[in-house]
Amino acid sequence: MKQIKAIAPATVANVSCGFDVLGFAVAAPCDEVIVTLTAKPGIVVSRITGDGGRLPTDSQRNTASVAIQSLIQTLGYNGGVEVELIKKLPLGSGMGSSAASAAAALVAINELFGNPVSREELVPHAMEAERIACGSAHADNVAPSILGGFVLIREYDPLDVVRVPLKAQLFATLVHPHIELRTEDARRVLKPTVSRKDAIRQNGNVAGLMVGLMTADYELISRSLQDLIAEPVRSVFIPGFERMKQLAKDAGALGCGISGSGPTLYSLSVSQEVAQRVGEAQANEFRSMNLASDIYVSEINYQGATCVK
Amino acid sequence: MKQIKAIAPATVANVSCGFDVLGFAVAAPCDEVIVTLTAKPGIVVSRITGDGGRLPTDSQRNTASVAIQSLIQTLGYNGGVEVELIKKLPLGSGMGSSAASAAAALVAINELFGNPVSREELVPHAMEAERIACGSAHADNVAPSILGGFVLIREYDPLDVVRVPLKAQLFATLVHPHIELRTEDARRVLKPTVSRKDAIRQNGNVAGLMVGLMTADYELISRSLQDLIAEPVRSVFIPGFERMKQLAKDAGALGCGISGSGPTLYSLSVSQEVAQRVGEAQANEFRSMNLASDIYVSEINYQGATCVK
Numbered sequence: 001m002k003q004i005k006a007i008a009p010a011t012v013a014n015v016s017c018g019f020d021v022l023g024f025a026v027a028a029p030c031d032e033v034i035v036t037l038t039a040k041p042g043i044v045v046s047r048i049t050g051d052g053g054r055l056p057t058d059s060q061r062n063t064a065s066v067a068i069q070s071l072i073q074t075l076g077y078n079g080g081v082e083v084e085l086i087k088k089l090p091l092g093s094g095m096g097s098s099a100a101s102a103a104a105a106l107v108a109i110n111e112l113f114g115n116p117v118s119r120e121e122l123v124p125h126a127m128e129a130e131r132i133a134c135g136s137a138h139a140d141n142v143a144p145s146i147l148g149g150f151v152l153i154r155e156y157d158p159l160d161v162v163r164v165p166l167k168a169q170l171f172a173t174l175v176h177p178h179i180e181l182r183t184e185d186a187r188r189v190l191k192p193t194v195s196r197k198d199a200i201r202q203n204g205n206v207a208g209l210m211v212g213l214m215t216a217d218y219e220l221i222s223r224s225l226q227d228l229i230a231e232p233v234r235s236v237f238i239p240g241f242e243r244m245k246q247l248a249k250d251a252g253a254l255g256c257g258i259s260g261s262g263p264t265l266y267s268l269s270v271s272q273e274v275a276q277r278v279g280e281a282q283a284n285e286f287r288s289m290n291l292a293s294d295i296y297v298s299e300i301n302y303q304g305a306t307c308v309k
Numbered sequence: 310m311k312q313i314k315a316i317a318p319a320t321v322a323n324v325s326c327g328f329d330v331l332g333f334a335v336a337a338p339c340d341e342v343i344v345t346l347t348a349k350p351g352i353v354v355s356r357i358t359g360d361g362g363r364l365p366t367d368s369q370r371n372t373a374s375v376a377i378q379s380l381i382q383t384l385g386y387n388g389g390v391e392v393e394l395i396k397k398l399p400l401g402s403g404m405g406s407s408a409a410s411a412a413a414a415l416v417a418i419n420e421l422f423g424n425p426v427s428r429e430e431l432v433p434h435a436m437e438a439e440r441i442a443c444g445s446a447h448a449d450n451v452a453p454s455i456l457g458g459f460v461l462i463r464e465y466d467p468l469d470v471v472r473v474p475l476k477a478q479l480f481a482t483l484v485h486p487h488i489e490l491r492t493e494d495a496r497r498v499l500k501p502t503v504s505r506k507d508a509i510r511q512n513g514n515v516a517g518l519m520v521g522l523m524t525a526d527y528e529l530i531s532r533s534l535q536d537l538i539a540e541p542v543r544s545v546f547i548p549g550f551e552r553m554k555q556l557a558k559d560a561g562a563l564g565c566g567i568s569g570s571g572p573t574l575y576s577l578s579v580s581q582e583v584a585q586r587v588g589e590a591q592a593n594e595f596r597s598m599n600l601a602s603d604i605y606v607s608e609i610n611y612q613g614a615t616c617v618k
Contacts, residue, residue: 021513154517155510160532162520192505199508199538201464203515204330208463210519211471223469229508 003036004111008103008305009148010089010296011096012172012266013140016227016257017205022164023096023140024150026172027298029088031097032308033064033104037112038080043069050087059083063098063129064105070125071106075113090294092183093176094260099141100305102129107146107305119304122146123161134183141260148304150213166300167216171275173248173267174259174296175282181237186261189233198228218254218270225255225268238263239289247281272297312345313420317412317614318457319398319605320405321481321575322449325536325566326514331473332405332449333459335481336607338397340406341617342373342413346421347389352378359396368392372407372438373414379434380415384422399603401492402485403569407442408450409614411435416455416614428613431455432470443492450569457613459522475609476525480584482557482576483568483605484591490546495570498542507537527563527579534564534577547572548598556590581606 007030013023038044043059059065064083072081083105089097106122126142143151143161150164194202205224212220235241238258248256248267252274259266265282269275279295286293316339322332347353352368368374373392381390392414398406415431435451452460452470459473503511514533521529544550547567557565557576561583568575574591578584588604595602 018512018516020509021516152513152516152520154513154529154533160513160517162517162529164520165524190505193502194505194508196499196501196503196538199503199511200329202508203327203512204461204463204469206512206516207327207330207461207519208469208471210516211461211473211523214520214523215474220463220471224463229505 002112003034004108004307005032005034006104006108006111006305006307007032008100008107008145009301010100010174011141011144012174012259013096013138014227014230014258014260016225016231016255017202017209019202019227019230020140021153021206022150023144024172025144025148025301025304026174026296027301029296031089031100031104032086033101033108034084035068035105035108035112036082038082040080041078043081043083046082046084048085048087051091054091055085055087061132063102063133066132067102067106067126067129068109070128071109071117071122074125075116077113081109090176092180094181094258094262094264095174095176096141096145096260098130098133099126099145102126103142103145103305108307111307119147120161124159144304146304148302149300164210164213166213168213168218168221169216169270171269171272171297171299173253173269173275173279174264175279175286175293176264176296177238177286177291177293179239179263179291181261181263183261186234186237190230191233194229202228221268222254225257227257231258234258234262238265239291240285243285244282247285248278251277251281253278272299311421312343313417313616314341314343315413315417315420315614315616316341317409317416317454318610319409319483320450320453321483321568322405322447323536323539323567323569325534325540325564326511326518328511328536328539329449330462330515331459332453333481334453334457334610334613335483335605336610338605340398340409340413341395342410342417343393344377344414344417344421345391347391349389350387352390352392355391355393357394357396360400363400364394364396370441372442373410375441376411376415376435376438377418379437380418380426380431383434384425386422390418399485401489403490403567403571403573404483404485405450405454405569407439408435408454411438412451412454412614417616420616428456429470433468453613455613457611458609473519473522475522477522477527477530478525478579480578480581480606480608482562482578482584482588483573484588484595484602485573485605486547486595486600486602488548488572488600490570490572492570495543495546499539500542503538511537530577531563534566536566540567543567543571547574548600549594552594553591556594557587560586560590562587581608
């Protein structure tokens with residue numbers, strides 16, 4: 001009975017000026033998936049822990065099994081698969097929870113078959129899982145969760161996934177306030193058009209961010225981390241958003257924004273110490289509003305999902 | 310009598326997806342400016358050649374003298390300056406003619422004073438000349454003409470000029486058809502808003518272009534060289550534009566677009582031979598429409614404006 005366990009990291013999509021095109025992976029937390037090849041055809045989600053009973057065990061609706069289904073169909077495998085999911089990522093937090101489960105599942109099953117499929121080629125299968133989980137087959141969480149580092153989704157038609165060669169050494173802070181935010185609401189507030197001026201400034205910033213990341217120009221990264229498209233309309237969903245950003249800056253962060261479609265806030269910093277300070281400052285501020293929150297501080301994940309013994 | 314001659318290169322602004330934020334310098338053609346310090350206070354444009362009598366000798370209206378005026382005011386110099394301008398760039402072509410004269414003038418006078426001002430700090434003075442020449446103090450021609458290479462104007466308020474560390478080795482083709490195109494018309498057709506979808510795709514492309522330029526990923530450069538903001542509305546001013554682009558691609562170019570606000574077309578290629586073929590194919594096509602054109606083929610200029618003995 002062949003069995004492998006893989007872990008895949010949380011990810012930050014919509015990295016400010018990189019709204020809808022850029023995501024990155026953090027070292028922790030990671031979802032864990034144990035995949036077993038079985039004799040009996042069909043995919044079975046045998047067990048899920050850590051989700052508080054909120055995730056579906058129906059293999060047509062679980063992101064881990066949907067991703068596996070998409071891959072084994074391509075590979076022509078007709079045997080059975082058993083999937084066990086150990087959730088470490090909070091659900092609906094904007095930290096790429098559904099993506100991490102799909103990424104870990106794919107890396108595990110690919111390893112079981114001797115890695116016939118490249119990391120890049122796994123991405124579209126994980127996107128099928130996103131389609132089930134959030135209604136849109138977006139790649140800006142699954143690609144960094146599978147590949148690690150900062151990943152650019154240059155284009156969807158056809159899909160063009162670009163690893164950004166990172167020279168900057170960065171630490172991420174994720175602060176997840178315990179509030180509900182529906183992705184549909186976050187999408188609905190987006191305006192269908194953007195002023196040409198803002199579109200061009202967003203362009204300048206995302207180009208500046210690329211240069212900053214690739215040359216370790218931290219001041220340039222900091223100046224570039226602005227979002228003129230999503231943040232102005234989505235920040236209203238996050239209590240005290242402008243204060244949270246200022247606290248991050250005051251604590252020394254290079255920048256702060258909404259992770260994915262929220263409510264988690266991400267910040268980037270040059271050291272673990274600064275990243276920790278940022279998290280504590282924001283969590284304190286949430287606490288002053290009677291909101292509990294979780295702090296995750298880690299460096300950037302450079303290798304993406306990995307198999308563990 | 311202290312005298313120095315400097316040359317400054319033609320530049321391509323609005324580099325497709327880098328509309329309004331990215332420009333680059335080519336090795337040739339270059340404008341030449343001879344600057345002489347004189348005893349008699351005031352700036353005099355003593356001679357202009359190569360402009361067919363079209364440029365103003367009034368020192369308040371000539372871009373070379375306006376740029377010098379802006380700089381010497383900052384330096385507190387109260388003596389006189391004589392400026393001679395040898396135009397090699399075609400006027401009103403979209404090749405950064407006004408910018409090249411200003412850039413050469415600034416580099417020459419700065420050298421005469423022992424370079425008290427850095428290259429980056431010269432940019433705002435050249436922008437004053439652009440304000441006189443085209444009514445807007447844009448930096449995407451003057452910055453690459455002064456600095457060389459690919460230059461990103463991340464932001465104007467405050468000005469943030471970013472040199473893009475180039476790993477790709479590129480050759481540029483400029484084909485200048487002899488048609489009149491007023492910059493005001495080219496600006497007027499731009500729409501005040503952009504669909505969010507196009508804004509995001511432009512973002513993906515400009516980010517992809519940065520990664521491609523900095524990693525010498527020529528296929529990525531090629532896929533990224535698309536403009537969804539200006540080209541769709543401006544291309545109508547250029548006869549046979551879509552055919553011209555196709556001819557460039559067929560000849561092996563990585564991409565082709567409008568240089569500045571036109572009518573010159575720029576293409577980028579991986580060799581001098583391909584760049585030459587692109588130019589001939591496009592010039593032939595213009596000829597078939599009874600339009601004369603000039604072809605300029607050269608590599609990217611890496612050092613910007615320079616003093617010559």
